[in-house]
Amino acid sequence: MLSKKTKYGLKALAYLASQKDQQPVQISEIAKAENISQKFLESILLSLRKSGFLGSKKGKGGGYYLIKDPKEVLMTDVMRILEGPIAMVPCVSLNFYEKCADCPDEATCSVNKLMLMVRDANLEVYRNNTLADLIV
Amino acid sequence: MLSKKTKYGLKALAYLASQKDQQPVQISEIAKAENISQKFLESILLSLRKSGFLGSKKGKGGGYYLIKDPKEVLMTDVMRILEGPIAMVPCVSLNFYEKCADCPDEATCSVNKLMLMVRDANLEVYRNNTLADLIV
DNA sequence: TGTTTACTCTATTAGATTGATAGGGTAATT
DNA sequence: AATTACCCTATCAATCTAATAGAGTAAACA
Structure with missing residues (x-):
């Protein structure tokens, strides 16, 4: 949400x-x-x-x-400031990485695997959109 | 999160x-x-x-x-049951649509526009992955 | 038949987060 | 010097999350 x-x-x-x-x-x-x-x-x-x-x-x-030209304002940066981590779990976060307390091994973790794909998909959207792209 | x-x-x-x-x-x-x-x-x-x-x-x-073969279990369905809507705002949700109370017009809403792209990116990941894909 | 096993359901709880509000303080402009 | 509008702290109700407790019920097996 x-x-x-x-x-x-x-x-x-x-x-x-x-x-x-x-x-x-x-x-x-x-x-x-x-x-x-x-x-x-x-x-x-x-x-x-x-x-x-x-x-x-x-x-x-x-x-x-x-301060900047809207074309220079990446959604990745905006979202990280406003919403926090883009990743849904800290163990796949680029900027807010943290090991999951309950998970013994990230390499074999099914959640990690899925959330890594989700993170990349989201990152691609945010990286390819600037503030200028949001204006009608 | x-x-x-x-x-x-x-x-x-x-x-x-x-x-x-x-x-x-x-x-x-x-x-x-x-x-x-x-x-x-x-x-x-x-x-x-x-x-x-x-x-x-x-x-x-x-x-x-x-009950089903893991290959038949789509992540879209699993996520909707466990986590709820895949969309980050109800106004772009396919299965849980709701109008935003504060937003007069979805067509010109910058948030709606961005969140629509995010939803589609996430959907693609969840649609292309089954439970079988999570197993090592 | 009766006991064990393990699922099923309801209720409660502490803690954290969210979204909103109130009230005052401070710096810059005219 | 007065006004304007940013700046900051504190508080609060409502909600959600994660966990726990305890009792109930259905199915298997000896």
């Missing part, structure tokens, strides 16, 4: 990417346009800023804006 | 599929071999039986056994 956090984050990024100019957009505007709880959105945009996707400007006329 | 339920269910199915004959295997044996809480495994095997993957035999010499 995709978390609301990721869903809202993606919508907000798409909203910013579809702006004509790169003027800052207020949180309240995005929240209203995308039906998102404003306070919740605040925390999401904050984490996107801290991870280098967004810039912000304070004071009157302030708001958030995209 | 893959739930423990699904993980254990897959391991149990793979364990049963790797048996030489089709004699019933006791829950306790599977639980021990795969490091699974026996009581938790009980409920998982029960749901796999109710959904037509497993048969069970009571009394001495009883246990669970596969």
